[in-house]
Amino acid sequence: xxxxxxxxxxxxxxxxxxxxxxxxxxxxxxxxxxxxxxxxxxxxxxxxxxxxxxxxxxxxxxxxxxxxxxxxxxxxxxxxxxxxxxxxxxxxxxxxxxxxxxxxxxxxxxxxxxxxxxxxxxxxxxxxxxxxxxxxxxxxxxxxxxxxxxxxxxxxxxxxx
Numbered sequence: 001x002x003x004x005x006x007x008x009x010x011x012x013x014x015x016x017x018x019x020x021x022x023x024x025x026x027x028x029x030x031x032x033x034x035x036x037x038x039x040x041x042x043x044x045x046x047x048x049x050x051x052x053x054x055x056x057x058x059x060x061x062x063x064x065x066x067x068x069x070x071x072x073x074x075x076x077x078x079x080x081x082x083x084x085x086x087x088x089x090x091x092x093x094x095x096x097x098x099x100x101x102x103x104x105x106x107x108x109x110x111x112x113x114x115x116x117x118x119x120x121x122x123x124x125x126x127x128x129x130x131x132x133x134x135x136x137x138x139x140x141x142x143x144x145x146x147x148x149x150x151x152x153x154x155x156x157x158x159x160x161x
Contacts, residue, residue, distance in 0.1 A: 013051065014046075014052070014123060015122055016052070016113060017125045018126035018127070019065070020126050020128055021125045021126055023127075025040055031150055043153075047074040047076050048075055053077040054071070054078050055085075056078055056080050057108065079116050082119075085115045088115030092111045098133070098134035099111055099139050110136050114143060118144075123145075123148060125147075126149065127149050
């Protein structure tokens with residue numbers, strides 16, 4: 001996986017992807033790769049072209065679920081946490097404390113995903129429920145970050161299968 005330096009100038013990034021969208025390619029999930037091969041080939045291409053990136057906290061969630069081989073094969077750019085992202089995370093969890101459920105020891109990856117999107121002006125891709133107040137889509141909306149799911153990504157990019 002490629003790491004990005006703050007000094008890299010050329011940034012073709014458009015999207016940052018959540019683990020829920022990545023996990024949706026599993027054989028038992030909605031966008032299973034075995035059926036939606038063309039969809040995932042397009043997503044893979046966007047990752048290789050650096051149009052879709054990941055933040056380091058989401059990478060950690062994915063590695064825990066055995067997706068490291070897939071990530072490595074795509075050469076995915078991983079955006080590391082820096083001071084600006086940390087400041088964004090503090091703002092997000094202060095304004096939306098229920099995004100992170102410390103009682104369930106839930107990962108804080110969601111806050112870092114949104115914070116990274118804020119810094120790089122990226123659109124978040126997630127399969128989380130758009131109607132739940134404390135999920136990524138509603139928090140993105142409140143923070144002024146565009147958010148869509150995989151089907152909406154296909155529509156926006158004009159992908160047809």
